[in-house]
Amino acid sequence: MAKNGTPSPRHGWATLLRSPRLLLAVWLVPVLLGLPFVLTVQALLAPVLGNLPADPAPGDLQLIVSGTLARSVAVLAVPVLLAVLGGWAWRVLWHAGIVRWRAWAAGRPQRLGELVGLGLMAWWRYARLSLVALVAAALVTGGIWAPATRLARDAVGRLDETTSVRIVLAAAALTAIVLLILWTATVRGLWELARPGRRSAALAWLRGLGGALRHPLASLGTLLAWAVPLLAVWAGSLAAVRALGPGIAGMAVLQLGALLTAACSIGLVGSFAPVTDLPPFPAPGQAARRTGAPVNKPQAVATAGETAP
Amino acid sequence: MQGRVVSVLCLVLALAAAAAAASPVPAGAPVTDTVAYTIAVELAPSTHTLLATETIRWRNTASVPAPDLMFHLYLNAFASNRTTFMKESGGTALRSSAPVEDWGWIRITRLQLPDGTDLLPSLAFIQPDDGNPDDRTVARVALPEPVPPGGAVEIELAFEARLPRVIARTGWKGDFHMVGQWFPKLGVFGDGGWNCHQFHANSEFFSDFGSYRVTVTVPEGWKVAATGVLTAEETVEEGDATERRVTFEAERVHDFAWAAAPSSLVRIVEGEFDPARDLPRPWLETASRTLGVPAAALDLPSTRLRLMIPNEQAFLADRDLRAARLALAWYGLHYGPYPYPQLTIVSPPVGAMEAGGMEYPTLITTGGSRWLAFPPLKWTPFVDAVVVHEFGHQYFYGMLASNEFEQAWLDEGLNSYAEASCMSAILRDGLIPELRPWPGDPWATNRVGLAGMPLPPTVDTFSWKFRTRHDYFAASYNRTAVALHTLEGLVGPDRFARAMREYALEWRFRHPTGDDFRASLEGSIGEDLGWFFDQAIEGDAVPDWAVLSVRQRHPRAVRGWEWKDGAWVEVAAEEKEKADGEGDGGPWTVRVDIGRKGDFRGPVEVELRWDDGTTERRRWDGLGRWVRWRFDGERRLESVIVDPDGRWALETRRADNYWRRKPDRGAVHRRLWWTAEVLRALAGLLAPWS
Numbered sequence A: 001m002a003k004n005g006t007p008s009p010r011h012g013w014a015t016l017l018r019s020p021r022l023l024l025a026v027w028l029v030p031v032l033l034g035l036p037f038v039l040t041v042q043a044l045l046a047p048v049l050g051n052l053p054a055d056p057a058p059g060d061l062q063l064i065v066s067g068t069l070a071r072s073v074a075v076l077a078v079p080v081l082l083a084v085l086g087g088w089a090w091r092v093l094w095h096a097g098i099v100r101w102r103a104w105a106a107g108r109p110q111r112l113g114e115l116v117g118l119g120l121m122a123w124w125r126y127a128r129l130s131l132v133a134l135v136a137a138a139l140v141t142g143g144i145w146a147p148a149t150r151l152a153r154d155a156v157g158r159l160d161e162t163t164s165v166r167i168v169l170a171a172a173a174l175t176a177i178v179l180l181i182l183w184t185a186t187v188r189g190l191w192e193l194a195r196p197g198r199r200s201a202a203l204a205w206l207r208g209l210g211g212a213l214r215h216p217l218a219s220l221g222t223l224l225a226w227a228v229p230l231l232a233v234w235a236g237s238l239a240a241v242r243a244l245g246p247g248i249a250g251m252a253v254l255q256l257g258a259l260l261t262a263a264c265s266i267g268l269v270g271s272f273a274p275v276t277d278l279p280p281f282p283a284p285g286q287a288a289r290r291t292g293a294p295v296n297k298p299q300a301v302a303t304a305g306e307t308a309p
Numbered sequence B: 001m002q003g004r005v006v007s008v009l010c011l012v013l014a015l016a017a018a019a020a021a022a023s024p025v026p027a028g029a030p031v032t033d034t035v036a037y038t039i040a041v042e043l044a045p046s047t048h049t050l051l052a053t054e055t056i057r058w059r060n061t062a063s064v065p066a067p068d069l070m071f072h073l074y075l076n077a078f079a080s081n082r083t084t085f086m087k088e089s090g091g092t093a094l095r096s097s098a099p100v101e102d103w104g105w106i107r108i109t110r111l112q113l114p115d116g117t118d119l120l121p122s123l124a125f126i127q128p129d130d131g132n133p134d135d136r137t138v139a140r141v142a143l144p145e146p147v148p149p150g151g152a153v154e155i156e157l158a159f160e161a162r163l164p165r166v167i168a169r170t171g172w173k174g175d176f177h178m179v180g181q182w183f184p185k186l187g188v189f190g191d192g193g194w195n196c197h198q199f200h201a202n203s204e205f206f207s208d209f210g211s212y213r214v215t216v217t218v219p220e221g222w223k224v225a226a227t228g229v230l231t232a233e234e235t236v237e238e239g240d241a242t243e244r245r246v247t248f249e250a251e252r253v254h255d256f257a258w259a260a261a262p263s264s265l266v267r268i269v270e271g272e273f274d275p276a277r278d279l280p281r282p283w284l285e286t287a288s289r290t291l292g293v294p295a296a297a298l299d300l301p302s303t304r305l306r307l308m309i310p311n312e313q314a315f316l317a318d319r320d321l322r323a324a325r326l327a328l329a330w331y332g333l334h335y336g337p338y339p340y341p342q343l344t345i346v347s348p349p350v351g352a353m354e355a356g357g358m359e360y361p362t363l364i365t366t367g368g369s370r371w372l373a374f375p376p377l378k379w380t381p382f383v384d385a386v387v388v389h390e391f392g393h394q395y396f397y398g399m400l401a402s403n404e405f406e407q408a409w410l411d412e413g414l415n416s417y418a419e420a421s422c423m424s425a426i427l428r429d430g431l432i433p434e435l436r437p438w439p440g441d442p443w444a445t446n447r448v449g450l451a452g453m454p455l456p457p458t459v460d461t462f463s464w465k466f467r468t469r470h471d472y473f474a475a476s477y478n479r480t481a482v483a484l485h486t487l488e489g490l491v492g493p494d495r496f497a498r499a500m501r502e503y504a505l506e507w508r509f510r511h512p513t514g515d516d517f518r519a520s521l522e523g524s525i526g527e528d529l530g531w532f533f534d535q536a537i538e539g540d541a542v543p544d545w546a547v548l549s550v551r552q553r554h555p556r557a558v559r560g561w562e563w564k565d566g567a568w569v570e571v572a573a574e575e576k577e578k579a580d581g582e583g584d585g586g587p588w589t590v591r592v593d594i595g596r597k598g599d600f601r602g603p604v605e606v607e608l609r610w611d612d613g614t615t616e617r618r619r620w621d622g623l624g625r626w627v628r629w630r631f632d633g634e635r636r637l638e639s640v641i642v643d644p645d646g647r648w649a650l651e652t653r654r655a656d657n658y659w660r661r662k663p664d665r666g667a668v669h670r671r672l673w674w675t676a677e678v679l680r681a682l683a684g685l686l687a688p689w690s
């Protein structure tokens, strides 16, 4: 099999530094996708909340908000689905785009339109990869929790609560570890799917899983190097808004947090580029960048219409 | 297990005392010795069966003779899927497919008078509520001679029972046994005959006060928790087995329950409520001020606490006991001192949760979980609120003892009101450190529960006659509690607190009805409350007020013709323009329409806030559908709020109670900015798989 490079956060940095426009898009597109939800909530609640004083009668705020939202579940479902499914589709798109661009035109300055175009061409293939990953995660989670809940319930039936708690905690820990491995497998799979001639998303994901299992420390370490700061930034920005209040300063912190989490997301995907045989990024300012010529052999890259060798 | 009947314990009767008591009791007087039960029972844990003998001495406190006796045989509710209880509960509690050992029953094997007259042949099952022939939860036995008013009768019986797998707060799970509703128990005899309802899915209980002396035999090494106090304990050799025999006695109670389990499963933790240490000082000061009673007169006695808790949940013992102490303090201050020497708490193992959250006289069951050791579950008030609620039943179920079959709200509703008041005070004063992060508000929870009802239920309905089980709970618990909170708001918290305390003290041991409760409140408050009770409790009215419209205009200029000096004169042009000027300056003609969209009529306050910074409050009697107020002057309204203090807690459609001239456009963002972040987190869950 082809030799595998070792993923490293360093590659993520390199990708990130070369993708300022993508960073803006990864930051702003989810904001736009969330806008219908924000506007719907605003439209539903502005007429009622706008009339409230700063300190309404005790309990009224909960009653009014919960009552209005409960009556509007169907109306709210549409923007929620748009944000969740739209966010998924967009992530598939830019994941595909960045992998393709890295493989196709790594030497050239990044152009967002080109990246999106490459992503669109391979979108369905990468969507299949995502569905494979989702099914795998669901199967594994179900595979852990079906027996775990049965065992835990049996233990409760024997009035042995300690054992039931241990079973649930063990299942939770196992689920967390396994899902982290599957996440790594999925990110590796993104790059596996860029290999020349690879069209099967399932096969790419399985190869990603194989790689994750063969190089668990490097894979998980790289993943966590980005995922932990991502979660920390998100939680930190929420805590900051709680402290600052939802004014301009609070919203600025929130958006800065969103920008940083977008950066972490790009860094995370980019870190796994060495999984394929792609050459490393040339140092900034090298010839390829100036000439704008593709450093990589285009024919070595699988594209949407290509047949397997 | 051999079918050995435990030897009968002799009931020593003071015949002279009985003769002295042989006169009917004046109507409404507290009676705490109508009945005396002496029971000896042995538990066979492997088969979950009970073998017992029972002596009942009953006194006729009515003014008519009693020709017969009626017994509740509650355990027969779990005999099959055809009983009234099982049919009404839809079989969800005990599936029809359950193995035969999960079902339970009770059978009287001997029934006689002290002179040996056998009454068993005349024992017959009856179904006074629904005629269901498969229901054997009520039995009637004819007496050879009627018991005259003031007279007494003593009967001796033996019975065997099989406990069901834990259901409706009684039964077994593994080695844990919660033994409630377990013995043949008399109904309540009054001038209208016996009040002895079948066991229904939605109902609780009703019985006379009396004394209990119960001896329980369990295997050695087992723990027993029971109503009353432990008065005797011995170890007996029974063949090659060693058994533990414990006796509990209780006075002035109307039921007896017990729990038993091996020490490998549970432990007993002893504690105490010491008012000098455990009564929060601010509560005492506030209560003294609110109730108008000197602090010294609010003295509470100390109470022994006895907690049976699973060994695995021993870490929760302190929390259970602390909640019990706070409940003893709150209820003691507001509804009178807890008059019994001990409170027993049983926290069933997690597999036997069906036994949790129940009240018996001087014994309550709660429920915990090992998960409560971990945040965020640790920060939820599950355990504390259940302890407070079940303890509160010692008042409304235990001492006031209304007929729960027919007026469940007098117990569950009044107690839910008291529980929400107590939990609000605990949360406000931060008296349970684990609950400090808890954002919930007990009143809001009750009101949100009511807001979702498709139809408003009528509170004062027989328990089994509600349309759905949910209606029973919403009416008996939430609607009653919130209605009382509303009344508290309308008459004022101090007057209401005094009235509730007077009711709780005046009606102790007297089985008050809903009419008694209303009359007691009216007497204390000094107002006719019929209008409120008729709509909130006897009726299903729902309050809903609204600001219908607010119109603020400059006064119209005169147009057309003016009558001047006996002739019509055209209004001058400059006159037309003068008053039509734009701008914020006056004068203004203001018109406010307030409406009553609901069918609940009653007085409501309206707050008018003017642009000159002044605020005024107006009261509308709320009898008509709407009222219109006009104001002419230099100022206009900034805001209008109907019921600005939220006194009408029963009103759950509150959005239209508020009107502002300049709506606050940033309100949604300021209050709900975090919902977009929740959505982002939701979307982020898919991130690892794309």
Ligand SMILES: [Zn+2]
Residues within 6 Å of the ligand: B389, B393, B412, B415
């Ligand atoms: Zn209750």
